[in-house]
Amino acid sequence: MPSLCAAGLDVYEEETDLYLKDHCDGIICDDSFERPTTFSNVIIMGHQPFFTREAMKTNADTTIQNLDDLSSGKDSPNRVAANRTSH
Numbered sequence: 001m002p003s004l005c006a007a008g009l010d011v012y013e014e015e016t017d018l019y020l021k022d023h024c025d026g027i028i029c030d031d032s033f034e035r036p037t038t039f040s041n042v043i044i045m046g047h048q049p050f051f052t053r054e055a056m057k058t059n060a061d062t063t064i065q066n067l068d069d070l071s072s073g074k075d076s077p078n079r080v081a082a083n084r085t086s087h
Contacts, residue, residue: 012033028034036042069076
């Protein structure tokens with residue numbers, strides 16, 4: 001019988017109160033969040049990969065390029081065109 005060797009779960013529904021806060025010196029009083037940490041095969045990582053220096057620079061550079069393209073009338077490779085259909 002096949003077995004599950006890994007699963008990646010992206011979002012915890014109640015993560016808002018945990019997000020962008022340092023919990024190193026306290027106890028997180030949330031059973032739904034803490035219970036999985038009692039298993040040796042569970043790893044919980046911060047949901048902040050976008051918040052690196054490189055990612056923030058790329059976001060800023062892309063935004064500036066998009067604004068430059070718009071102001072000069074160029075078509076941006078990042079433009080999302082709405083597909084409008086009439087009913």
